[in-house]
Amino acid sequence: MSAHGESKDGYDFAHPIPVPMLLSVFFALVFLTIVTVAQASFDIGSLDILVVMVIATIKAALVMAFFMHMAYDKPFNVIIFLSSFGFVALFLIFTMSDSAQTSPAFEPVVEEVMETDQESTNVIAEESSATSE
Amino acid sequence: MSTIEAAAENAHDDHGHDHDHPSFLAHHFDTPEQQFDSGKLGIWLFLVTEILFFSGMFCAYAIFRMLRPDVFEGCSQFLNTKLGAINTGVLLFSSLTMAWSVRCSQVQQNRGLVGMLAATICCAMIFLGVKAIEYSHKWEMGLLPAGLYFYDPANPHPESHTNYLFYICLPFMILLGGVVAWLIASLVTRNTFHLKCAMPLSVAAACFFVGIGLGMVLESGDSEHGSEVAATAELETEISLIANSDDIALERLAGDAANSGAKSELNARMQQLETAGSSIVQDGEEISGAIVSVEENVMTQRKAGVFFSIYYCMTGVHAIHILVGIGFLVWLLIRAVREDFNPQYFGPVDYVGLYWHLVDLIWIYLFPLLYLIR
Numbered sequence: 001m002s003a004h005g006e007s008k009d010g011y012d013f014a015h016p017i018p019v020p021m022l023l024s025v026f027f028a029l030v031f032l033t034i035v036t037v038a039q040a041s042f043d044i045g046s047l048d049i050l051v052v053m054v055i056a057t058i059k060a061a062l063v064m065a066f067f068m069h070m071a072y073d074k075p076f077n078v079i080i081f082l083s084s085f086g087f088v089a090l091f092l093i094f095t096m097s098d099s100a101q102t103s104p105a106f107e108p109v110v111e112e113v114m115e116t117d118q119e120s121t122n123v124i125a126e127e128s129s130a131t132s133e
Numbered sequence: 134m135s136t137i138e139a140a141a142e143n144a145h146d147d148h149g150h151d152h153d154h155p156s157f158l159a160h161h162f163d164t165p166e167q168q169f170d171s172g173k174l175g176i177w178l179f180l181v182t183e184i185l186f187f188s189g190m191f192c193a194y195a196i197f198r199m200l201r202p203d204v205f206e207g208c209s210q211f212l213n214t215k216l217g218a219i220n221t222g223v224l225l226f227s228s229l230t231m232a233w234s235v236r237c238s239q240v241q242q243n244r245g246l247v248g249m250l251a252a253t254i255c256c257a258m259i260f261l262g263v264k265a266i267e268y269s270h271k272w273e274m275g276l277l278p279a280g281l282y283f284y285d286p287a288n289p290h291p292e293s294h295t296n297y298l299f300y301i302c303l304p305f306m307i308l309l310g311g312v313v314a315w316l317i318a319s320l321v322t323r324n325t326f327h328l329k330c331a332m333p334l335s336v337a338a339a340c341f342f343v344g345i346g347l348g349m350v351l352e353s354g355d356s357e358h359g360s361e362v363a364a365t366a367e368l369e370t371e372i373s374l375i376a377n378s379d380d381i382a383l384e385r386l387a388g389d390a391a392n393s394g395a396k397s398e399l400n401a402r403m404q405q406l407e408t409a410g411s412s413i414v415q416d417g418e419e420i421s422g423a424i425v426s427v428e429e430n431v432m433t434q435r436k437a438g439v440f441f442s443i444y445y446c447m448t449g450v451h452a453i454h455i456l457v458g459i460g461f462l463v464w465l466l467i468r469a470v471r472e473d474f475n476p477q478y479f480g481p482v483d484y485v486g487l488y489w490h491l492v493d494l495i496w497i498y499l500f501p502l503l504y505l506i507r
Contacts, residue, residue, distance in 0.1 A: 053501075
């Protein structure tokens with residue numbers, strides 16, 4: 001019943017994923033999780049976030065391709081789902097570039113304590129107490 | 134295809150049209166495949182909206198981390214990596230059992246389907262149990278969203294007035310009691326269908342407390358140490374303000390709620406410091422207007438509070454998705470016991486599976502982004 005080549009009156013369309021494939025995907029995911037946790041103990045500086053995101057994306061791709069049957073799904077569904085990531089990227093890029101150019105920080109940073117008067121009075125108090133240690 | 138013929142026999146023909154169709158096929162669809170594909174397109178569109186919905190929170194995370202990476206490094210020390218990693222494993226395993234249950238429904242292994250769905254619910258419950266430990270521990274320490282944040286590095290474990298863990302557990306205790314009562318009732322009345330539903334569900338409800346136990350074991354091993362390290366390393370400014378090294382030892386003693394003597398002594402010293410004021414100037418200390426080189430204390434309500442707002446928002450909405458997923462899985466489990474699914478009609482299992490994998494997918498990104506920052 002798992003023959004999925006010929007669709008007989010639209011009654012034979014199930015595509016069961018073989019158990020060994022499911023298990024190997026699961027163990028690959030666990031292995032990648034261990035790798036992510038392990039890399040956190042090495043200091044690789046600014047590459048850190050890049051490495052973490054690459055590993056997470058590989059894991060996500062495995063889940064999508066096999067657990068979510070995307071590798072066997074209709075191309076139209078795949079295009080719809082993956083396009084959402086394109087829109088998320090647009091959203092993040094525009095918001096972050098805007099934020100980087102306009103707002104220096106959520107919090108008044110230390111160097112600007114003198115310029116920003118009203119809001120940061122308690123920050124001044126905090127920093128001065130910190131200096132006087 | 135014997136299943137089709139068998140299904141076609143019990144087709145309902147009470148809505149006055151002449152063609153036969155199996156009971157699971159809605160009559161506005163020509164074939165089961167068309168029905169399945171329509172549902173699939175619908176669930177993919179729903180998942181797109183979910184991705185976009187979560188992207189708002191990821192955006193908040195990205196902006197704040199871009200502007201204040203030091204706050205993230207400081208606060209991330211308070212998240213227990215062990216608990217996060219265990220939860221990742223549990224969620225990955227639940228994804229495996231979910232994918233497996235889709236397979237079972239496609240090849241019509243009904244017992245396997247019930248078992249796999251029950252395993253998925255159990256994993257979800259364990260995940261929530263571990264999460265409850267994480268949350269209650271942080272609430273007791275005052276590591277809360279910006280408005281409620283009251284964490285004090287000098288006294289990281291204040292005597293808590295409320296037992297948060299109890300309040301989180303309470304609904305699950307009621308749930309467990311209810312399901313066990315259902316199980317006993319179905320045993321007494323010898324209703325096999327109810328028995329078949331209640332048995333896996335009571336195991337699943339009990340699994341929440343397995344998660345609690347697992348979280349407690351891991352938390353007691355690691356987190357105390359972790360937060361002490363954070364308290365001594367990351368918050369040096371604040372602690373060194375209090376005083377010298379034996380005060381830190383004293384403070385550790387005072388952290389123990391039982392040690393009231395050490396606690397009162399520490400309080401006395403802190404008061405002394407307070408009256409001495411913040412104007413203590415030690416020899417050799419360079420005093421100038423330029424305070425650029427000061428290592429900032431990030432564990433303030435204004436800075437750490439924003440991190441914990443983001444943390445609770447993202448993990449909390451994710452946990453709500455787990456709860457909703459459990460609801461759908463229970464529905465599937467009852468239908469699976471009823472033997473509703475066959476190779477022509479496994480859509481509901483597949484759709485809930487896709488939703489479940491999306492929840493897993495979001496956790497795959499949340500875990501390194503929140504727990505694994507140095």
